[in-house]
Amino acid sequence: MTNPELPTRGLLGFGRDNMAIPGPSIIPERVLAAMAKPMTDIYAGELVDVSARVFTALPAIAGTEGPVFVVMSNGHGAWQMAINNTLSRGDEILVLESGRFAVIWGEMAARSGVKVEVLPGTDRHPIDPAAVAERLAADTGHRIKAVMCVQTDTASGVVNDIAAVRRAIDSTGHPALFMVDCIASMGCEPFHMDAWGVDVTVAASQKGLMVPPGLGFVWASERALDAHVTADLRDGYFDWDRRLNARFHYELYAGTPPVSHLYAMSEALAMIDEQGGVERAWERHRVLASAVWAAVNAWASPGGIEFNIIDPAFRSAAVTTVLTGSIPADEMRSICRYQAGLTVGVGIGDFADRAFRIGHMGYVDPPGLLGTVATVESALRAMGAPLGGSGVAAASEVIGRHLASELAR
Numbered sequence: 166m167t168n169p170e171l172p173t174r175g176l177l178g179f180g181r182d183n184m185a186i187p188g189p190s191i192i193p194e195r196v197l198a199a200m201a202k203p204m205t206d207i208y209a210g211e212l213v214d215v216s217a218r219v220f221t222a223l224p225a226i227a228g229t230e231g232p233v234f235v236v237m238s239n240g241h242g243a244w245q246m247a248i249n250n251t252l253s254r255g256d257e258i259l260v261l262e263s264g265r266f267a268v269i270w271g272e273m274a275a276r277s278g279v280k281v282e283v284l285p286g287t288d289r290h291p292i293d294p295a296a297v298a299e300r301l302a303a304d305t306g307h308r309i310k311a312v313m314c315v316q317t318d319t320a321s322g323v324v325n326d327i328a329a330v331r332r333a334i335d336s337t338g339h340p341a342l343f344m345v346d347c348i349a350s351m352g353c354e355p356f357h358m359d360a361w362g363v364d365v366t367v368a369a370s371q372k373g374l375m376v377p378p379g380l381g382f383v384w385a386s387e388r389a390l391d392a393h394v395t396a397d398l399r400d401g402y403f404d405w406d407r408r409l410n411a412r413f414h415y416e417l418y419a420g421t422p423p424v425s426h427l428y429a430m431s432e433a434l435a436m437i438d439e440q441g442g443v444e445r446a447w448e449r450h451r452v453l454a455s456a457v458w459a460a461v462n463a464w465a466s467p468g469g470i471e472f473n474i475i476d477p478a479f480r481s482a483a484v485t486t487v488l489t490g491s492i493p494a495d496e497m498r499s500i501c502r503y504q505a506g507l508t509v510g511v512g513i514g515d516f517a518d519r520a521f522r523i524g525h526m527g528y529v530d531p532p533g534l535l536g537t538v539a540t541v542e543s544a545l546r547a548m549g550a551p552l553g554g555s556g557v558a559a560a561s562e563v564i565g566r567h568l569a570s571e572l573a574r
């Protein structure tokens with residue numbers, strides 16, 4: 166593929182490249198500094214302790230007492246690890262559509278030899294638990310071996326009610342494994358793997374977890390570990406056995422450990438801990454997301470700006486997808502980027518040129534977030550876009566209200 170020629174930067178396009186895309190997210194300076202450490206012994210000493218800290222902290226982040234597997238890969242590699250360790254060639258699985266990513270995960274399963282059925286959904290609504298129950302109830306022979314979905318779909322900006330999907334599965338007594346992609350939501354949205362009966366949880370380092378792309382995570386329940394025993398898609402690299410029963414540090418990663426990423430992950434987890442734990446991170450994401458939602462509400466106008474996810478209860482705390490109506494979204498993004506130094510997320514798939522996305526995941530703070538809102542608003546004004554009102558005022562009011570409530574405590 167070719168790299169498109171970049172437009173020249175405008176007068177105000179000088180300065181930092183500010184990122185507000187839904188991953189990779191902003192990496193804290195502390196994490197970057199940790200990655201600059203020199204290579205070290207990979208069999209003993211400091212790195213083995215760092216690894217142990219990462220493996221000890223990650224289950225709590227996902228709300229499980231079960232094991233976690235850390236794989237050197239992007240999210241796709243973690244998806245593949247989940248598939249290969251739990252499924253067999255010819256198995257049937259049900260993918261719950263709610264945007265793009267669950268379907269892409271299903272396509273990977275299909276390429277791996279699994280029969281995939283997609284339970285259709287729309288890209289403006291969450292998964293409908295009643296439809297899940299209806300489909301599983303019809304599978305009286307229990308041919309469906311796994312149900313797959315995302316918690317947050319990064320294209321549509323939806324957050325699904327994972328506990329409700331679990332209840333729907335349980336209402337039919339169906340034994341399928343429940344596999345959830347939390348790649349966009351881990352560390353941003355409340356998630357309780359054990360309490361919600363999730364069997365396989367998948368995440369990656371580059372979004373809410375504040376580490377550059379390169380680490381995938383898969384958490385497994387007892388039932389998933391049981392399924393692993395007979396899964397015939399098991400392979401030489403992703404296989405859980407060798408990692409679970411590692412005789413020495415090297416085998417935990419099925420090869421040379423990702424030294425710099427482990428330092429980074431350990432630092433990022435320490436930062437979450439210092440902030441008061443992952444629950445505080447969820448709370449912070451909710452407040453910051455509310456500020457973005459207030460801005461989008463203020464901008465909204467007939468034929469202009471509009472939320473993609475219609476029901477406010479299902480808008481993700483990690484990413485907001487904004488439809489732009491008559492306003493060309495790509496031109497708006499280009500103005501943000503080249504005239505004002507801010508990169509916002511592109512509308513992907515069917516959203517091309519009719520949406521942009523604001524990532525508010527991970528290392529996000531009020532100055533960064535309000536700057537993003539203000540810059541987007543400036544670009545929209547520069548284009549003469551019809552705006553209902555000031556998103557900047559609305560967003561800062563939300564932040565101000567939160568500050569006041571903290572002061573009053």
Ligand SMILES: Cc1ncc(COP(=O)(O)O)c(C=O)c1O
Nearest residue numbers: 239240241266317319348349369
């Ligand atoms: C929800 C979700 N799942 C899966 C992926 C794929 O992850 P990766 O691009 O790291 O392979 C992404 C990437 O944005 C995502 O947002």
